[in-house]
Amino acid sequence: MAASMRVKRERHLGNKIINLNSRGDWREVVVDLQVFADEKFAGFSGLEELKSYDYGPRNESILLLWHQMLQVPQLHQISIQSIYWSIAAGRATGEKSKRKRKASMQTSPQPKKKKKQKKSDLSIKSKPTKETRRKKSGREIYRELLQKKKQRKVTEQKKEIQDMSAWSHLPIPTEVLLALSELGFSSPTPIQHQCLGPAIYKRSDIVGGAETGSGKTLAFGIPILDFILKLKAGKILVNKGRSTKESENDSAPDPEMTQVKSSSSNEEEWADDDLLLKDTPALVKAKVKGQEDNLYALILTPTRELAVQVKNHIAAAAKYTDIKIALVVGGMSLEKQMRILKRQPEVVVGTPGRIWELYQQFEPHLRKIISIRCLVIDEADRMVERTHFAELTEILNVVNSSPHKDQRQTLLFSATLSLVHSGPKRKIMNWKQRTRQQVLGKLMDKVGLKQTATIVDLTKKEGTVSTLLESKIFCNIDQKDIYLYYFLLQYPGRTLVFCNSIDCIRRLLSILTILQCSPYPLHSSMHQKQRLKNLERFTENPKGLLLATDVAARGLDIPNVQHVIHYQAPRTTEIYIHRSGRTARQAKQGLSVLFLSPKEIGVYRTFCKTLDKEEIATFPVDSRYFAEVLRRVELAREIDSLTHQYEKKKHKNNWFQKAAEEMDIIIDEELNPLLEDLGSSHDQKGYKAKLDALKADMKFLLKKKIFPSGYSQRYITSSGSLLQSMLEAKDKSKTAISELGQDKDFNISKEKKEVWESWKKHMKKNNSDQISGPGQKKSRNKYKHLGKKVKKVAEPKGE
Numbered sequence: 001m002a003a004s005m006r007v008k009r010e011r012h013l014g015n016k017i018i019n020l021n022s023r024g025d026w027r028e029v030v031v032d033l034q035v036f037a038d039e040k041f042a043g044f045s046g047l048e049e050l051k052s053y054d055y056g057p058r059n060e061s062i063l064l065l066w067h068q069m070l071q072v073p074q075l076h077q078i079s080i081q082s083i084y085w086s087i088a089a090g091r092a093t094g095e096k097s098k099r100k101r102k103a104s105m106q107t108s109p110q111p112k113k114k115k116k117q118k119k120s121d122l123s124i125k126s127k128p129t130k131e132t133r134r135k136k137s138g139r140e141i142y143r144e145l146l147q148k149k150k151q152r153k154v155t156e157q158k159k160e161i162q163d164m165s166a167w168s169h170l171p172i173p174t175e176v177l178l179a180l181s182e183l184g185f186s187s188p189t190p191i192q193h194q195c196l197g198p199a200i201y202k203r204s205d206i207v208g209g210a211e212t213g214s215g216k217t218l219a220f221g222i223p224i225l226d227f228i229l230k231l232k233a234g235k236i237l238v239n240k241g242r243s244t245k246e247s248e249n250d251s252a253p254d255p256e257m258t259q260v261k262s263s264s265s266n267e268e269e270w271a272d273d274d275l276l277l278k279d280t281p282a283l284v285k286a287k288v289k290g291q292e293d294n295l296y297a298l299i300l301t302p303t304r305e306l307a308v309q310v311k312n313h314i315a316a317a318a319k320y321t322d323i324k325i326a327l328v329v330g331g332m333s334l335e336k337q338m339r340i341l342k343r344q345p346e347v348v349v350g351t352p353g354r355i356w357e358l359y360q361q362f363e364p365h366l367r368k369i370i371s372i373r374c375l376v377i378d379e380a381d382r383m384v385e386r387t388h389f390a391e392l393t394e395i396l397n398v399v400n401s402s403p404h405k406d407q408r409q410t411l412l413f414s415a416t417l418s419l420v421h422s423g424p425k426r427k428i429m430n431w432k433q434r435t436r437q438q439v440l441g442k443l444m445d446k447v448g449l450k451q452t453a454t455i456v457d458l459t460k461k462e463g464t465v466s467t468l469l470e471s472k473i474f475c476n477i478d479q480k481d482i483y484l485y486y487f488l489l490q491y492p493g494r495t496l497v498f499c500n501s502i503d504c505i506r507r508l509l510s511i512l513t514i515l516q517c518s519p520y521p522l523h524s525s526m527h528q529k530q531r532l533k534n535l536e537r538f539t540e541n542p543k544g545l546l547l548a549t550d551v552a553a554r555g556l557d558i559p560n561v562q563h564v565i566h567y568q569a570p571r572t573t574e575i576y577i578h579r580s581g582r583t584a585r586q587a588k589q590g591l592s593v594l595f596l597s598p599k600e601i602g603v604y605r606t607f608c609k610t611l612d613k614e615e616i617a618t619f620p621v622d623s624r625y626f627a628e629v630l631r632r633v634e635l636a637r638e639i640d641s642l643t644h645q646y647e648k649k650k651h652k653n654n655w656f657q658k659a660a661e662e663m664d665i666i667i668d669e670e671l672n673p674l675l676e677d678l679g680s681s682h683d684q685k686g687y688k689a690k691l692d693a694l695k696a697d698m699k700f701l702l703k704k705k706i707f708p709s710g711y712s713q714r715y716i717t718s719s720g721s722l723l724q725s726m727l728e729a730k731d732k733s734k735t736a737i738s739e740l741g742q743d744k745d746f747n748i749s750k751e752k753k754e755v756w757e758s759w760k761k762h763m764k765k766n767n768s769d770q771i772s773g774p775g776q777k778k779s780r781n782k783y784k785h786l787g788k789k790v791k792k793v794a795e796p797k798g799e
């Protein structure tokens with residue numbers, strides 16, 4: 001039988017005490033009263049649990065207090081702290097009662113001895129005697145340690161509580177501000193600073209451009225959260241046959257909103273009272289009736305990974321709200337996404353393909369996109385490109401056909417929204433050089449933005465961020481592997497290597513795996529789960545190596561990526577900016593290295609011109625260690641080539657045999673020639689022995705250190721001397737590139753081979769000239785026997 005008891009519940013908020021008896025929703029907890037039969041529990045009559053733990057920030061009086069505190073800077077920190085703690089306390093209570101309930105369920109069917117144990121667990125306050133302390137089981141000790149760890153974590157969080165006064169001039173909802181404080185975002189970034197005002201107060205359409213890693217996600221995420229919170233609180237009326245103006249006429253200005261607005265310096269500019277309504281009973285009814293099960297915001301991104309990230313980022317900011325955010329992307333279970341959509345999430349983040357697919361299947365929640373109130377297109381310049389995302393055009397046709405289109409807020413963001421391309425050398429018919437305004441105007445027309453849209457363009461002509469150290473290495477296609485491996489060896493750190501094709505990634509993956517660099521691939525032909533898993537592994541590994549196509553070029557916010565390598569030159573200037581933008585985020589330092597083959601000089605020249613860059617500095621390479629690097633790469637190529645040829649044949653035969661089996665066909669003499677010749681068993685044995693020998697050689701080579709101990713692994717010394725050397729190298733490379741660019745015969749493959757061979761000879765000679773230490777001489781002799789095996793240069797495969 002259950003019993004209940006109301007106890008005095010109090011929480012301290014700043015210097016105020018809030019009596020919780022009058023707040024929150026409490027419910028009885030069913031307990032077995034026999035457990036409490038002991039006289040120790042005399043007077044115990046029952047347990048109650050707080051049903052909703054949101055009494056903290058969402059309570060009106062606390063909100064009022066919060067806003068009062070915002071007016072007094074010195075109280076600012078206290079208010080954040082107090083509200084934080086009231087939430088933390090609520091959560092802790094919730095978890096505790098959940099645990100208790102679970103414990104009581106577990107204890108009831110168990111024998112009495114166990115129950116007694118539970119009783120002593122419940123009497124937490126009684127000091128443990130020496131005897132009980134000695135009797136503690138391993139599980140109890142573990143639990144205690146866990147508890148202590150939790151407490152320490154909370155104390156650390158308490159210490160990290162931010163001064164959030166830098167946000168006070170912006171109309172950020174308290175719940176969101178609280179989450180931002182927890183995330184450690186003590187001030188808005190420039191793009192947030194400029195977008196949040198017009199987006200929240202005026203609900204303007206926004207075209208936002210800012211450099212990579214500058215916080216654009218929250219610049220559109222916060223206005224969405226604010227809008228939905230206001231809708232839920234009945235401060236904005238969704239158009240259900242009644243205009244917002246009508247409702248506003250019979251309502252007084254909302255005290256809370258007035259207060260926030262008055263603190264704004266741009267009050268006059270932003271004031272748009274049409275959108276701010278008082279909590280009249282009629283409005284509350286309208287909210288309850290029509291608004292609760294609506295889809296309010298749709299956020300579209302070009303890639304699935306970016307959609308996952310945007311969803312998580314906005315969900316973190318919405319942590320203290322009850323706004324539901326769903327992810328709808330391809331490559332993941334359709335059924336699961338349909339189940340999630342049944343829960344009526346207010347915000348849907350996804351890729352156009354899957355959203356359109358579900359729309360066409362008449363998924364009821366997504367059918368509401370016609371009446372969405374917020375539409376965000378992230379990486380808008382890429383999304384609206386012709387030939388890309390036909391589904392986006394379909395979605396835009398639907399949302400733009402809505403009779404309430406004018407009430408929709410549309411937000412477009414990218415780091416390359418207004419990039420103006422320089423004209424081609426030979427003028428193409430009808431080609432016109434556009435101004436920034438014309439580029440933006442075209443984009444706005446395509447999406448259907450209002451003419452009154454606010455344009456916040458913080459992008460600079462040079463495109464990349466100032467903390468990024470850009471460099472290039474001019475080399476032949478065949479040398480790229482060597483330079484890449486050299487770089488990875490000399491500069492360990494989280495590195496992202498971009499290639500233009502999946503084939504190139506597969507080849508590099510194989511070679512770098514043989515060289516024990518542990519690369520993770522990421523491209524569109526992989527299973528979505530594997531893609532996300534690899535991204536996660538890369539994020540967790542401080543020396544991680546990710547080989548990716550441009551699927552990872554835009555938007556991905558992977559913390560502390562130190563190097564970005566363009567193994568193949570990006571096809572467009574935009575891609576160069578986005579790829580490079582995966583490093584040097586949030587004002588951190590980062591390095592990008594562009595590998596340029598003679599064929600790629602044209603592209604390089606184009607984006608130097610577009611980005612107003614005279615030249616990109618050449619990355620300094622220490623050629624003394626190149627022979628050893630070369631030796632390893634060649635051996636890896638040989639192993640790869642041998643394995644690949646054999647495995648390809650084997651795979652083909654297996655597939656053929658399986659297909660024949662399924663069709664009940666016997667592979668007779670007639671069909672036999674269709675199978676690949678794997679050689680006799682003797683040949684196969686020989687092949688395996690050869691492969692094993694090569695692998696053993698590789699193992700031996702990998703054990704040896706290439707760089708002597710104490711050799712600097714930093715490309716930027718504290719004095720910046722290496723940076724200086726890169727700048728000095730700039731002029732040299734400039735002439736070298738222009739000379740090679742003029743050499744018309746350079747691209748003939750025979751010539752290329754000769755250049756490659758002569759370069760190798762040169763490197764070997766160079767190396768032997770420079771090896772002077774006895775240790776190094778000795779180690780060279782060690783590899784003498786390997787010379788024969790690695791003599792043959794494997795033909796590099798096409799990229």
Ligand SMILES: Nc1ncnc2c1ncn2[C@@H]1O[C@H](COP(=O)(O)OP(=O)(O)OP(=O)(O)O)[C@@H](O)[C@H]1O
Binds near residue numbers: 185214216218414555
């Ligand atoms: N106000 C803030 N203070 C500190 N960090 C912030 C703030 N806002 C966002 N961030 C962090 O900055 C990082 C970059 O943010 P975000 O991914 O939104 O950048 P972006 O401008 O969209 O970049 P990209 O153009 O590459 O997509 C994220 O890790 C985010 O958590």
